[in-house]
Amino acid sequence: MVPPPDRRPVVISGPSGVGKGTLCQKLFDAHPDTFALTVSHTKRKPRAGEVEGVTYFFVSPSAFSSLISQDVFVEYTFFGGNYYGTSKQTIVDQTAKGLVVVLDIEMEGVKRIKASGIDARYVFIKPPSFETLETRLRNRGTEKEEDIQKRLAQAKVELEYADTPGVHDKIIVNDDIENGYVELEEFVYKQPPQDSEAVS
Numbered sequence: 070m071v072p073p074p075d076r077r078p079v080v081i082s083g084p085s086g087v088g089k090g091t092l093c094q095k096l097f098d099a100h101p102d103t104f105a106l107t108v109s110h111t112k113r114k115p116r117a118g119e120v121e122g123v124t125y126f127f128v129s130p131s132a133f134s135s136l137i138s139q140d141v142f143v144e145y146t147f148f149g150g151n152y153y154g155t156s157k158q159t160i161v162d163q164t165a166k167g168l169v170v171v172l173d174i175e176m177e178g179v180k181r182i183k184a185s186g187i188d189a190r191y192v193f194i195k196p197p198s199f200e201t202l203e204t205r206l207r208n209r210g211t212e213k214e215e216d217i218q219k220r221l222a223q224a225k226v227e228l229e230y231a232d233t234p235g236v237h238d239k240i241i242v243n244d245d246i247e248n249g250y251v252e253l254e255e256f257v258y259k260q261p262p263q264d265s266e267a268v269s
């Protein structure tokens with residue numbers, strides 16, 4: 070497969086239920102052996118169908134705390150009542166294999182990656198409207214009402230942050246999934262910015 074000319078990690082964020090997972094999956098299906106989704110650690114319990122080491126590394130609360138104190142994570146965050154984190158090693162390992170790393174994370178994680186100095190590209194996935202987001206989250210049927218309320222409250226904060234100029238390199242409104250996907254693919258396969266001093 071043709072790899073993207075820009076090999077920097079792609080950070081994909083957006084409110085829960087907006088379609089990040091769906092869009093990432095389409096990208097991976099269209100370009101096999103090209104991308105690697107980092108596998109996050111989480112303290113939360115697996116949902117039906119989720120696989121250890123594939124969907125997440127499911128760890129106990131005490132194991133998660135000790136990973137934090139060992140400075141294992143490039144970003145970690147408390148979200149929807151649970152902790153999630155991305156280890157630095159997972160980015161290094163996948164990049165070493167020649168894959169372009171994709172991180173599907175939420176706002177606090179985005180802020181931490183930015184602060185870490187990692188050179189990445191930032192994509193924000195936006196719902197066409199708040200009502201649509203609520204509908205998608207409910208129809209997915211994977212969260213209890215209480216969790217849905219938490220995610221919707223958090224979504225308001227995330228959408229406000231995404232309005233800050235310069236935070237994201239690309240904002241995609243995920244209305245029609247096919248159009249959303251085309252925009253994502255175009256962005257990911259864009260030429261890297263030309264920096265005359267950096268050209269070797």
Ligand SMILES: Nc1ncnc2c1ncn2[C@@H]1O[C@H](COP(=O)(O)OP(=O)(O)OP(=O)(O)O)[C@@H](O)[C@H]1O
Pocket residue numbers: 083084085086087088089090091092205206208209243244245246247249
């Ligand atoms: N453009 C779209 N139009 C209609 N439904 C969509 C669209 N994109 C995604 N969906 C549906 O919305 C639901 C949420 O999508 P998905 O699970 O990909 O969201 P997510 O952003 O990855 O959420 P989370 O961050 O909670 O994992 C799914 O049921 C998915 O099939």
